[in-house]
Amino acid sequence: MRSINLFLVLFVLSVSCFAQEKANAAISPVKGAKHIFRYTNPITRDTAISMRDHCIIKVGDKWYCTGTSNPVWTGPNPGVRLLESDDLIHWKQHSWIIDAAKLPADCPYNGRFWAPEIHFIQHKYYLTVNSGKVTKEDPKGMKTHSVWLFVADKVTGPYKLVNGPLTPQYNNDATLFEDEDGQTYLYCSGNGLFQARIDLNIGKLMTPIQKFLDKKQPGWPEWMIGGIEGPFVVKKEGTYFMFFSTWTRGYEVGLLKSKSPLGPWELASPNPIFGTRKKGYRPELAAEGGYSHLKFQDTPDPYSETGHNALFIGPDGNLWNSCHYMMYEKRPYPYCQTLEPWEPMPQMGIEPVTYKDGMFYIHEPTWTEQTVEY
Known part of the structure; x- marks a missing residue:
């Protein structure tokens, strides 16, 4: 009996060692072998860390993400959440880099904390936050909602206020861009898209904030007329590209280009x-906005929203896209019609980005397992 038990122990150990050797080979493949990254959207499926407007930044061997926390529409939210991941698949909360509960009563940016972004520029981490002051008369802080700038030496903070509000009117969805000559630029939305040059050290705009594109710009396509927002700028081969989102037919991402960081911009x-x-998503907005007449075909994915994107460095060292994915309650096969608790809430989605012949492309929204070799 003892010999049988010893045999079983040795057998189990040998199988475990073999499995471990295979696992190690997958993690550290031999020279010439390819790395394999597998992902299935939505990446997060968790009500506790649900966010909109995901913005991911890679620092060392980790990825960090911030975004708009719930509640989004009904009033103030808890602040600016920072998520952390070692593999881009499993995410956990690191901290609140702005905790609304710890702000003084007279804080002028204690509102909804929409669409924060973190950018590494000139050896520092700059955080843009879009917020206003909540009062009895303005319970959502929308009358003073604008852009605030913070800075930190580490991505995890602590973040210190540089200046704000940066603009004299309602603005939202702020993003930053540093050009090759060291000049920095602010882009944001607010019933259109805006731009200005900014000095990050003092948090002051060096040119007047300029609205350069309206959602109903004459001669521009109808898929923009519901609303445009969420700019994000990169430069490639001497051309500036601005990604932006529109909610006219669901939630889509458009792309502008220019030879200058301040335009003129064209599609x-x-x-x-x-x-x-x-077609069946938010029809009341289409009716109210006067664009229910638009003709288009539904995309085959199970989502109602995939938008407000930002780019980041992915596992293969290339550009990837991040944004929020929301499941559509009238989604087609193979899903049932009853939503799980996490599904009506915005979750993180990622896709690879490619550049070819002077144009950026993003893999269409996926919902089955995807494999990327590199």
Whole structure:
């Protein structure tokens, strides 16, 4: 009996060692072998860390993400959440880099904390936050909602206020861009898209904030007329590209291009380069906005929203896209019609980005397992 038990122990140990050797080979493949990254959207499926407007930044061997925390529409939210991941798949909360509960009563930016972003520029981490002051008369802080700038030496903070509000009117969805000559620029939304040059050290705009694109710009396509927001700028081969989102037909991402960081901007593609379209989603907005007449086909994905994107460095060292994915309650096969608790809430989605012949492309929204070799 003892010999049988010893045999079983040795057998189990040998199998475990073999499995461990295979696992190690997958983690550290031999020279010439490819790395394999597998992902299935939505990446997060958790009500506790649900966010909109995901913005991911890679620092060392880790990825960090911030975004708009719930509640989004009904009033103030808890602050600016920072998520952390070692593998881009499993995410956990690191901290609140702005905790609304710890702000003084007279704080002028204690509102909804929409669409924060973190950018590493000139050896520091700059955080843009869009917020206003909540009062009895203005319970959502929308009358004073604008852009605030914070800075830290580490991505995890602590973040110190540089200046704000940066603009004299309602603005939202602020983003930053540093050019090759060291000049920095602020872009934001607010019933259109805005731009200005900014000195990050003092948090002051060096040019007047300029609205350069309206959602109903004459001669521009109808898929923009519901609203445009969420700019994000990168530079490639001497051309500036601005990604932006529109909610006219669901939630889609368009792309502008320019030879200058302050324009003039033109469409890089006559159609959105990414997103989801659903005729039955938010029809009341289409009726109210006067664009229910638009004709289009639903995309086959199970999402009602895939938008407000930002780019980041992915596992293969290339650019990837991040944004929030929301499941569509009238989604087609193979899903049942009953939503799980996490599904009506915005969750993180990621896709690879490619650049070819002077144009950026984003993999269409996926919902089955994807494999990337590099």
